[in-house]
Amino acid sequence: MSSLQTILPLEIRQLVFEADGTRLLHDINLSLASGRRTVILGPNGAGKSLLLRLCHGLLTPTSGEILWRGAGSRERAIRAQAMVFQRTVMLRRSALANILHTLKIRNVPRPERRERAQAALAMAGLAHLADRPARLMSGGEQQRLALARAWVTEPEVLFLDEPTASLDPAATRSVESLVEGFHAAGTKIVMATHDLGQARRLADEIVFLHKGRLLEFAPAEEFFETPRTDEARAFTAGELLW
Amino acid sequence: MVTRLTAALTILLLWFAGAVAQAAPLTLASTTSTDNSGLLGEILPQFTKTTGIPVRVVAVGTGAALNLGRAGDADVLLVHAREDEDAFVAAGYGAFRRDVMFNDFVIVGPRDDPAGVGDLKDAAAALARIAETENTFVSRGDDSGTHKAELRIWRAAAFDPASASGGWYKESGSGMGATLNLAAGLNAYTLTDRGTWLSFRNRGDLQIVVEGDPPLFNPYGVILVNPARHPHIQADTARAFIDWLTGPDGQAAIAAFRIGDQQLFFPNAARP
Amino acid sequence: MSTIGSALAEAGALLISFDADFLEIVGLSLRVSLSAVAIACLIGFPLGAAVALFKFPGRGLVSLLLNTFMGLPPVVVGLIVFLILSRSGPLGVLGLLFTPTAMIIAQAILVTPIIAALTRQIIADLWREYGDHLNSLDASPLDRIGTLIYDARFSLATAVLAGFGRAIAEVGAVMIVGGNIDHATRVMTTAIALETSKGNLATALGLGIVLLVIALSVNAAVQLVNASGARKAAMA
Numbered sequence: 001m002s003s004l005q006t007i008l009p010l011e012i013r014q015l016v017f018e019a020d021g022t023r024l025l026h027d028i029n030l031s032l033a034s035g036r037r038t039v040i041l042g043p044n045g046a047g048k049s050l051l052l053r054l055c056h057g058l059l060t061p062t063s064g065e066i067l068w069r070g071a072g073s074r075e076r077a078i079r080a081q082a083m084v085f086q087r088t089v090m091l092r093r094s095a096l097a098n099i100l101h102t103l104k105i106r107n108v109p110r111p112e113r114r115e116r117a118q119a120a121l122a123m124a125g126l127a128h129l130a131d132r133p134a135r136l137m138s139g140g141e142q143q144r145l146a147l148a149r150a151w152v153t154e155p156e157v158l159f160l161d162e163p164t165a166s167l168d169p170a171a172t173r174s175v176e177s178l179v180e181g182f183h184a185a186g187t188k189i190v191m192a193t194h195d196l197g198q199a200r201r202l203a204d205e206i207v208f209l210h211k212g213r214l215l216e217f218a219p220a221e222e223f224f225e226t227p228r229t230d231e232a233r234a235f236t237a238g239e240l241l242w
Numbered sequence: 243m244v245t246r247l248t249a250a251l252t253i254l255l256l257w258f259a260g261a262v263a264q265a266a267p268l269t270l271a272s273t274t275s276t277d278n279s280g281l282l283g284e285i286l287p288q289f290t291k292t293t294g295i296p297v298r299v300v301a302v303g304t305g306a307a308l309n310l311g312r313a314g315d316a317d318v319l320l321v322h323a324r325e326d327e328d329a330f331v332a333a334g335y336g337a338f339r340r341d342v343m344f345n346d347f348v349i350v351g352p353r354d355d356p357a358g359v360g361d362l363k364d365a366a367a368a369l370a371r372i373a374e375t376e377n378t379f380v381s382r383g384d385d386s387g388t389h390k391a392e393l394r395i396w397r398a399a400a401f402d403p404a405s406a407s408g409g410w411y412k413e414s415g416s417g418m419g420a421t422l423n424l425a426a427g428l429n430a431y432t433l434t435d436r437g438t439w440l441s442f443r444n445r446g447d448l449q450i451v452v453e454g455d456p457p458l459f460n461p462y463g464v465i466l467v468n469p470a471r472h473p474h475i476q477a478d479t480a481r482a483f484i485d486w487l488t489g490p491d492g493q494a495a496i497a498a499f500r501i502g503d504q505q506l507f508f509p510n511a512a513r514p
Numbered sequence: 515m516s517t518i519g520s521a522l523a524e525a526g527a528l529l530i531s532f533d534a535d536f537l538e539i540v541g542l543s544l545r546v547s548l549s550a551v552a553i554a555c556l557i558g559f560p561l562g563a564a565v566a567l568f569k570f571p572g573r574g575l576v577s578l579l580l581n582t583f584m585g586l587p588p589v590v591v592g593l594i595v596f597l598i599l600s601r602s603g604p605l606g607v608l609g610l611l612f613t614p615t616a617m618i619i620a621q622a623i624l625v626t627p628i629i630a631a632l633t634r635q636i637i638a639d640l641w642r643e644y645g646d647h648l649n650s651l652d653a654s655p656l657d658r659i660g661t662l663i664y665d666a667r668f669s670l671a672t673a674v675l676a677g678f679g680r681a682i683a684e685v686g687a688v689m690i691v692g693g694n695i696d697h698a699t700r701v702m703t704t705a706i707a708l709e710t711s712k713g714n715l716a717t718a719l720g721l722g723i724v725l726l727v728i729a730l731s732v733n734a735a736v737q738l739v740n741a742s743g744a745r746k747a748a749m750a
Binding site for chain 3: 056058078079082089093102106
């Protein structure tokens with residue numbers, strides 16, 4: 001991912017988020033650097049989704065700071081990132097047209113668009129579905145299309161919010177291999193999941209959240225072998241957390 | 243996408259412009275009675291054929307026609323309310339007024355004549371008896387020439403129908419045709435000009451019960467809207483129209499207009 | 515009953531005969547109403563989308579007014595436009611009174627709130643779906659509006675038909691600003707009013723049936739276009 005000035009590392013300082021009078025994230029401090037695949041792990045309701053949205057700029061913090069390095073303008077920062085959601089947003093158009101739309105928004109010159117869109121479809125194994133209405137594709141195909149859409153923006157950072165939560169194992173594997181593809185091309189991966197197996201497969205480092213608090217931040221091996229907190233121990237053992 | 247949008251917009255604007263850039267014809271404000279009788283539809287094409295000037299007729303009540311003249315929204319008026327026409331010219335809204343033609347009003351009512359006015363020759367007496375017997379009477383109620391004539395006859399009968407408005411006296415506030423529809427529907431009495439009556443097709447059970455009384459005489463006047471007050475009006479074509487209407491051709495055309503074989507309007511322009 | 519029978523016969527005769535006067539009236543009706551709807555869309559689509567998408571002071575009030583004005587009485591709009599376009603009125607110099615242009619203006623005023631209010635609702639609903647994605651792409655305001663309007667095109671088509679229905683069916687506004695002038699500003703609805711007032715009830719009803727047939731044809735045409743397009747885009 002060529003950019004003269006990278007926006008990483010991301011510094012998150014004293015991040016607090018409240019909604020309807022309830023504090024949902026408590027004083028998160030975190031630094032995310034390039035190269036390592038970061039998995040945000042935790043039970044449902046831990047605040048993983050919120051953290052991703054705050055980092056990406058879809059939500060405004062109640063207090064605290066989210067600082068991308070060197071990014072002068074907010075526009076510069078958000079355009080160097082891409083996000084894939086748990087429930088995909090498919091435009092009411094064909095698969096190819098969905099990608100063409102992203103290229104248009106990014107002001108890619110018109111003659112280049114078709115070729116780049118087709119290349120992205122091919123990368124995602126969806127070339128044969130180019131003219132299929134996106135909303136008629138299967139869940140797995142839609143997530144792969146979402147990743148193909150993100151691919152053409154050449155992001156420095158890719159946020160993924162539980163992308164395989166509603167997919168079967170085969171579809172999950174194909175999505176994970178696409179994520180690996182991004183990583184191999186140099187994109188920083190930040191992915192939220194509650195799936196332990198997936199975390200073990202993909203993570204280089206783990207951010208463990210529970211009830212809106214950052215409990216542990218460690219390299220993956222260390223986290224899984226020797227979790228430091230009780231909650232982490234219970235979670236990795238597959239127990240329910242309250 | 244943008245070029246297609248621009249093309250569509252251009253076509254739209256041209257279509258629009260077509261609507262605006264029409265040649266300005268003569269605007270004649272007249273009454274619903276004249277229009278509904280079919281007279282204007284018959285004689286105006288003759289004028290257009292001779293002079294090449296198209297005439298657009300806006301048919302409203304006499305009161306509304308005079309208002310259009312006051313505002314300068316019409317070039318020439320053809321109405322039938324002598325007092326109001328004279329006042330209009332006197333106040334400077336009209337340049338002048340000329341006689342054109344006359345016809346008459348008739349009182350129509352249900353065939354079985356519950357008020358028993360069929361044997362009366364006197365219009366005022368007939369209305370008085372209708373009031374006495376409280377039979378339903380429909381009025382124009384719209385400040386038109388016909389309405390004003392009706393009110394004159396009520397005054398002659400020394401009765402004010404306003405007290406009965408909404409009861410047996412019903413004010414439709416509409417043109418002659420709509421009023422006749424109402425009278426036919428209610429099987430009621432009403433005052434109408436003969437021209438509209440003869441061409442009206444929804445008579446129901448109604449027929450003429452009183453006619454021929456001098457107060458039922460109905461003269462029409464043509465007025466040039468004052469160009470000094472409204473410089474934009476088509477003064478020259480308006481004058482041409484008035485000259486034609488009150489001249490031998492227009493007068494002959496008026497006399498020639500018939501429904502069935504009955505002449506409706508009688509030309510009476512002063513010979514120069 | 516016999517009136518209805520003769521009305522159907524007259525409607526049939528009118529449709530088959532291609533009588534010049536009749537075609538002129540139909541043509542003008544379509545020209546006035548379609549022009550009005552086109553203008554209403556040009557104003558209403560972006561207006562509705564903007565109110566749906568952007569926060570600004572008074573937004574709630576604008577939304578309320580748009581919804582309220584969907585029910586503007588045609589005769590009141592006609593009266594106000596009449597007063598404005600009258601020679602004695604503020605825009606009298608344009609000389610637009612009693613012309614088809616005045617009728618188009620009046621109907622455009624009637625239809626714009628319908629298009630805008632329905633667009634606002636449609637776009638707001640679609641934004642709930644597309645918002646995250648468009649925010650993530652950091653799309654410009656213009657791009658957002660363009661994306662949403664394009665993807666909502668089938669729902670918006672229904673809104674446009676609602677506006678067209680209102681325009682083609684109204685008589686109050688066009689009667690007052692147009693004057694129902696023969697060969698100039700007479701449209702189907704004013705012709706029906708005139709024939710009724712002349713007591714020609716069968717003819718009036720016949721014209722009314724023709725008006726319904728025309729409205730039906732327009733709606734059917736749009737529905738056909740929609741159906742094939744919707745299948746292609748899968749508007750699920």
